[in-house]
Amino acid sequence: MKCSYCSREAVYYQRYSGKHLCRRHFTSFFEKKVRAVIKKYGMIESGDRIAIALSGGKDSVTLSKLLLELYGGRRDLEFLAITIDEGIEGYRDKTLEVARDVTRSLSIEHYVAKFEDNFGAKLDEMVKVGEKLPCSYCGVFRKYLLNRSARELSATKLATAHNLDDESQTILMNFINADIDRLARLIPQRDQEGLIRRIKPFMELYEKEVVTYGFLKRYPMIFDECPYSYFPVRAFVRDFIYELESKYPGRKISILRSFEKLSNCLRVTNPQIELNRCKICGEPTSKDVCQACKLVGELGKKISVRHNERLVLRKA
Amino acid sequence: MKCSYCSREAVYYQRYSGKHLCRRHFTSFFEKKVRAVIKKYGMIESGDRIAIALSGGKDSVTLSKLLLELYGGRRDLEFLAITIDEGIEGYRDKTLEVARDVTRSLSIEHYVAKFEDNFGAKLDEMVKVGEKLPCSYCGVFRKYLLNRSARELSATKLATAHNLDDESQTILMNFINADIDRLARLIPQRDQEGLIRRIKPFMELYEKEVVTYGFLKRYPMIFDECPYSYFPVRAFVRDFIYELESKYPGRKISILRSFEKLSNCLRVTNPQIELNRCKICGEPTSKDVCQACKLVGELGKKISVRHNERLVLRKA
Numbered sequence: 001m002k003c004s005y006c007s008r009e010a011v012y013y014q015r016y017s018g019k020h021l022c023r024r025h026f027t028s029f030f031e032k033k034v035r036a037v038i039k040k041y042g043m044i045e046s047g048d049r050i051a052i053a054l055s056g057g058k059d060s061v062t063l064s065k066l067l068l069e070l071y072g073g074r075r076d077l078e079f080l081a082i083t084i085d086e087g088i089e090g091y092r093d094k095t096l097e098v099a100r101d102v103t104r105s106l107s108i109e110h111y112v113a114k115f116e117d118n119f120g121a122k123l124d125e126m127v128k129v130g131e132k133l134p135c136s137y138c139g140v141f142r143k144y145l146l147n148r149s150a151r152e153l154s155a156t157k158l159a160t161a162h163n164l165d166d167e168s169q170t171i172l173m174n175f176i177n178a179d180i181d182r183l184a185r186l187i188p189q190r191d192q193e194g195l196i197r198r199i200k201p202f203m204e205l206y207e208k209e210v211v212t213y214g215f216l217k218r219y220p221m222i223f224d225e226c227p228y229s230y231f232p233v234r235a236f237v238r239d240f241i242y243e244l245e246s247k248y249p250g251r252k253i254s255i256l257r258s259f260e261k262l263s264n265c266l267r268v269t270n271p272q273i274e275l276n277r278c279k280i281c282g283e284p285t286s287k288d289v290c291q292a293c294k295l296v297g298e299l300g301k302k303i304s305v306r307h308n309e310r311l312v313l314r315k316a
Numbered sequence: 317m318k319c320s321y322c323s324r325e326a327v328y329y330q331r332y333s334g335k336h337l338c339r340r341h342f343t344s345f346f347e348k349k350v351r352a353v354i355k356k357y358g359m360i361e362s363g364d365r366i367a368i369a370l371s372g373g374k375d376s377v378t379l380s381k382l383l384l385e386l387y388g389g390r391r392d393l394e395f396l397a398i399t400i401d402e403g404i405e406g407y408r409d410k411t412l413e414v415a416r417d418v419t420r421s422l423s424i425e426h427y428v429a430k431f432e433d434n435f436g437a438k439l440d441e442m443v444k445v446g447e448k449l450p451c452s453y454c455g456v457f458r459k460y461l462l463n464r465s466a467r468e469l470s471a472t473k474l475a476t477a478h479n480l481d482d483e484s485q486t487i488l489m490n491f492i493n494a495d496i497d498r499l500a501r502l503i504p505q506r507d508q509e510g511l512i513r514r515i516k517p518f519m520e521l522y523e524k525e526v527v528t529y530g531f532l533k534r535y536p537m538i539f540d541e542c543p544y545s546y547f548p549v550r551a552f553v554r555d556f557i558y559e560l561e562s563k564y565p566g567r568k569i570s571i572l573r574s575f576e577k578l579s580n581c582l583r584v585t586n587p588q589i590e591l592n593r594c595k596i597c598g599e600p601t602s603k604d605v606c607q608a609c610k611l612v613g614e615l616g617k618k619i620s621v622r623h624n625e626r627l628v629l630r631k632a
Contacts, residue, residue: 172491172492175488175491175571175574176488176574177574178571178574179574180574180577233564240556240560243552244492244552244556247552251492251493254492254493254494255491255492255494258491258492258495261496262496262581262582262585265578265580265584265585268581269577269581
């Protein structure tokens with residue numbers, strides 16, 4: 001099949017637009033789209049020091065490489081990478097190695113925050129005694145460490161590799177669950193004390209597009225899934241959206257647009273609240289005690305976990 | 317299985333509440349719920365003259381019987397029924413007969429508005445020449461006739477038998493399609509000149525509950541589906557919601573709640589607009605020419621259709 005724009009061989013078929021794209025035109029489309037999304041949401045501003053959440057998996061590797069390729073030459077910007085090491089044997093070691101190679105090749109600072117250093121136990125140990133699903137612990141502790149590390153490293157933004165598939169799933173899941181508060185929290189927030197603003201440059205790109213781009217660029221791509229990954233409702237919603245998209249291309253985008261159209265009014269009905277400081281650790285939280293401290297408290301009855309007053313970061 | 321409230325045999329298992337209900341407790345649950353919904357939305361007010369959209373199918377028969385049972389004794393209310401006869405051979409005749417039996421047994425006025433009388437052609441004839449899907453013609457003309465008939469019969473409300481299944485499908489479909497305008501139109505509207513306010517007393521009841529209630533009450537129940545019925549996207553969304561509900565009971569309700577939570581802000585971002593009068597027929601419309609007149613115009617190029625100035629209603 002020929003490219004819809006030139007006589008070269010197409011490498012990608014974009015169903016929702018009906019276009020076939022060659023390597024050059026796909027790459028150009030992808031990069032333009034990322035730039036456009038970044039501009040649309042003011043994700044990158046002059047003077048920013050951007051921390052990239054780099055797990056070492058396919059998406060975050062592609063994000064790191066691309067951000068540096070597109071914006072690495074700008075003198076008014078700085079980039080660094082943060083990897084969270086949850087302590088998952090046979091999984092994180094592999095991606096951590098890739099992450100190190102990537103930051104070395106990009107010549108950017110790279111820090112690792114370990115669950116073990118900061119909470120006194122690996123995720124592997126927590127899940128053995130915890131009553132909640134592994135993702136409940138991992139999600140809370142990972143976000144905690146990402147935000148705190150980014151802040152203590154003086155970052156102004158925290159970039160994650162969430163793509164359109166992730167976003168449309170989260171939106172639809174919250175809508176179906178009538179969890180409008182959580183839906184509202186997806187809206188880009190104004191800066192809040194102690195909370196580093198998150199940016200998602202891939203939020204309007206299909207996962208397939210991110211992967212295709214990474215492949216074409218010969219980035220190191222690890223597809224391993226976390227052995228603890230278990231999101232039954234999300235998986236159900238994901239499968240529905242995939243089937244919907246395959247029958248009626250463009251639905252992932254229209255779910256995102258739906259959310260955007262509702263954002264204005266969500267800002268009014270669910271205004272961003274002033275955050276408190278956690279009574280225990282001082283980190284920003286909407287409650288009295290942050291979720292991380294609550295989980296530390298629960299786990300602390302069974303294994304030796306603690307909450308370090310001082311963040312422990314290692315150079316990768 | 318025994319009833320969760322007494323020692324009688326259960327006839328219904330309500331998955332989302334985990335309750336088994338006997339005939340008496342199911343009936344009582346159902347009637348209380350209908351009353352509560354009517355109260356919550358102020359659907360029935362003293363002095364109302366309520367036109368019931370009675371197709372003669374299972375849902376609208378149950379609605380007519382129940383409304384008269386619950387509110388028929390009230391002297392400050394009046395009820396009547398309107399049936400639209402689209403002209404669908406082998407389908408509408410049967411339900412029209414049932415509808416007549418029902419209104420006779422309830423001793424309420426009953427009027428029939430025919431496509432043929434009012435537009436000069438049956439739906440059977442329209443679909444032979446029309447380029448759109450049958451439902452596109454039927455939906456527009458049926459709503460037009462229901463509203464105009466209700467108004468000319470001095471009704472103050474128009475009751476339809478839409479249930480929770482219908483509502484959750486419509487909500488999710490519009491959300492997925494990013495059709496926020498259409499979503500906003502589902503919000504109960506304030507009265508508008510020429511437009512009779514619609515009420516949906518079954519909107520928080522599962523279709524299964526409506527059917528079970530009708531069965532237990534031995535109402536005449538016709539399950540025939542219209543031979544033209546074809547809603548591929550809706551069917552896809554319906555199947556998803558059914559599967560979702562069967563895995564995670566209560567999702568149909570939570571989709572409705574999600575919509576309710578968003579309603580306040582939708583009222584702000586998508587305010588109810590002042591309606592115009594159609595330049596051709598004078599009926600309320602958001603455009604210059606109403607959708608019914610537009611379709612009459614299109615079909616008029618191929619078959620003899622017209623738009624009667626005077627509404628033709630027959631006594632059933």
